[in-house]
Amino acid sequence: MEVSLRDPKILMKLSKLGSFHQSKLSFLRSFLNEFKDWEYRRDLFNLNQNGYGRAVYSFSKNNRTYSLICFANEIKDEERSDRVIATKWDAAFTLHDGIPTDQDIDRLANEVPKQEVGRLSYKELTLSRANKSLRLFNYVVDCLSNGQQPDVNNLSKVGYLYRTTAVYGSGKFGLADRFRIKNRDEILGPFRLEMMLVYLVRQFTFDQVNHIAKNKNPGLAVQLDPNICRNLGIGNSTGLGMAPFIVNHPELLNNWIFARETALKKIRQIEKVSNKDFNIFKDCLIKSLKNVTSWHTESEYQNNKIKSLLNDLEKFIDFLNMGSLENKPFLFNEIYTWIEDNLNDECIEYIVSMMMEPYDNIVNPLLKNMSADEELSFNIPIDRTVEELRSIIEKNYPDILKIDFSKNENNQNFWFISKNKEEPRLADRYKDHGSDLEQPLAIARDIKKLYEILFISKNSLTIGKFLMDHNEYRHVVRRAFITEKFPYAEIQDNTIGSNLMPIDMLRLKLSFFGALKFDPRSDKWLRICMFQGAPLPNELKSFDSHWVYNSLNS
Template sequence: MSFEATQRAAHHPAPGEPAPRPPAEVMHPRWLAALPANPLSATRTLMDRMNRERWEISLVRADLTPEGDGTLVYRIDAGGHVLSVAAFSAEPRMVNRTPRIIGSSWDVLGALMEGEPDDERVEQTRREMPKLYAGRAADRTLIWFRANRSLRAFDEVRDSLAAGRQPDEERLLEAGYLLRNTGLDGNGTFGTVDFSAYGPDHPLALPYHAQMLAAYMMREISFDLVESLARLRDAGAARLAPGLKRRVAVGNGSALGLVLFFMNRPRLVSRWIGLYEEATARAMSLAWPADAPELDLFDDLLGRLITSKEEDLTPYRLFPRGPMVAGELRQMRRELRARRARAHADGTGLTLGAVAAARPSGTGPEAVELFRSTALELDREAWEPRLGELVVDESMRPDPTWSVARLRDAIHATVPWTTDYPRNRGDLRNRVWYKSRASEEPRSGHAREIPADTYDLATNPVDEVGALAALLDGAPADRPVGELLLAHPSALRATALVQNLADSPYALARVDYRDDELIPVYLIHVLNAFCFGLEKTLDAQRRLLRGLIFEYAPPREALGDPDARHWWAGGRR
């Protein structure tokens, strides 16, 4: 079914009804691709906590040569919980230097660890990190991270500061970052602490907070590194201006590995999107008096987003350009102001849902979702206490005690769309998902290009649930599922999927992962932007996504600043 047809067929709740949108609407790949960085994204919720608790981050050691070789060590007081970061800088080498995971040469290696930054663990990390897959993280290490300098910006900024002046702002912001993330590894990888061991009272207890804190520290490292190298060239070197620091982000690139993530983490995906849908449905249904200060805040945030989008000249390919989204948001803000004026004259109120429903028919999903997600800022007391729900049990074990009849009913109740999904022509369904032998790098390609014995990593409900349904149709209703699986082990994965997703309506994208015409970047965007919180996500080749992490975020010396609360909207309130 086309995107437009899905929108026509979707059920739209009555005005004021706080009901989440149906999965058939939200889980269409084109709409998924429009879900933006939002108040529930990991960068936002982490920064909320860092600002609220006034985390203190101190550079306790900086040993660097003029070429950039050396060590930076940090201590983080995370609301009374001590963390540390050890980072090892090297002069850039142009050999095996790549943003992909197959690289073996990095400009910065680092680790986020529990506890005080003791010398023993710092030195163990220095020895082990260059080995990467053959290395072993020091005790109580949460994240290993890797980064490279921006070849466009880093040297120019260093040289400008050494000369006692600020760098050219336009050239710096054209790059957008001084360091580019090339790896954030945790949750057991390389011997790092498993996420389940953090516990609910840990300051990084929410999904991907540890990874995003490591990304934030990359940004701080980039500032300290460029300023330190400038001072080694001239003791009177300037420091990077606070306003420029807020505009500089961490660069990031993501590819097909996040599609496999989307396939393999359905309960997490569903809970994140489900919480967003429940929270936005409520926020859009709230009735406000015309003079409510909350609406003043909402109007202000929309204005800042409009300005930010107008200034975003990123040459997107599949996604709409920033000025186009700004124009659509401006129309919605005009509708908001007109309704406030009428409500004020009539002595009545209004809902943001009614404003959104009155949008012009051609308004794109990006503007709609920015409007909806910004509404969450007016209802934080409702959804903030629920953030712990993002920690989910992701085990997907099949239950062999079910009967065939019960499993058959579950297919119709949980994933009915899989059995009649409109597949492409057979000669256009040849996509295979795999990892390269040389580097473990996730890839996707046409079946004719791949050796016959390649293990296909895809979980494709369109095929697998359909095959399971056909298998069940020929089995006695009271037969235990376990007996069926012993005879047909290929049905195990689909069985586990159906049994475990009854309470996860937003788990599965309405896609066929075998389809040659699938656009992978739509699903990559869900994780990068919606879950993690990246901005300016530039798509390339339909399967790569580049973006910025923590643009506009307060640097460590500004944590706790009242102006920092809405940092993501651009500028200062």
């Protein structure tokens, strides 16, 4: 049976993309699989009784070593902030290429805590900082120092002891440029080194809390139970700085979505689904319900999505329990057709992710194709004609061509770069100043403008000659030709309209990272949890690949 890939014109709407969930394709899960047979060590742990000092953790294999260098700092409560404009954090980290010398650590001790103000070298690969979830961190220290384990119900409301506020890489602040390391087999998948940093930071948080508790009450203190550690992750606060990424990297976005859609297509085409594989799917589904019911947020928007997800999951489980599915040919296609007809996007995409769980043989070969050498696709074919470009736009942007940009609500917002932090921000065109400094992120509007000019241009005119008179449209001419080769390269929505929900853009990217429990704090920033349920470093050589569906309450 032939199954088609899902239509980009439907799938690439922000409301749909903002309903994506983590899957076996997510970068933190593929990172763990890639590094499961590397040697893990804690090479240095030099903290004082209050938990301040230095630590080094590493992964090594053959002649390659990656080392996380940690600096835990004492700061005042009023200095602790998750905002990007903060200048002090509870801890700062860098991932070092190789084994750091004492001189390296001394050099970094002066630079890493400064973050953006500091200066790193080509020896450093990623940079990050994090703050304690102070109330929970102190609660755990108090419990352990008194010889008790913390209450998992209290822990589940947050899910982490620390949250990062940024993870940088690829040449920022002096870090190694990507070209230096991009051909290493172990990091061919996107964001592998960023995931390594976050994972090792998670272990540092456990070691630090145990260390402080032991020093607080040496005779009575106990270590945090490994089962509790396993089901704590690392939090993250993410704002608008992440949103333009998926606009600015069209080929990369395509490759992420294309891998997901290819996996779905191949799974739907399986004629005979084994009982073993179907039981893995059902088992993960049932286990995952605890993750959903422990998903806490004060956001009405997100609570409505969670409620919809739970209601739809109940419907879906009833459908599975009807019993008429057993031994049906093309079972997962039958399931997909039913959920598409009966459930909402939040649950449809949840189940799509779940369908991948039994199928390493389908998912794993796709991982190596999720990176992109975008320079190869950014060349504009100047010998093509206006007529060809117009046809591409009519085929790939039909809904965008219907938007009336003469209406204020379709031009409501503009993207700009903050002068203070050089981070992307969003403003109201009719209330705020600065629209003359607008960033080229209004792709829908610019495609429509380009199309209107193409419509009155000579069909046989080459693109090279067209751009001589209309160079201001070079960025969208390039994008239109990219969509010809990469069908999932473009968001099929208006990124400056009054109905824009920027967190849909954030959630799309974070789902591919492997984030859980999206917790919007506004329509422009949210908190998440990463690695909750993941095996500890000393367990990596043998672990359940479906660990993400474990729960604090299980």
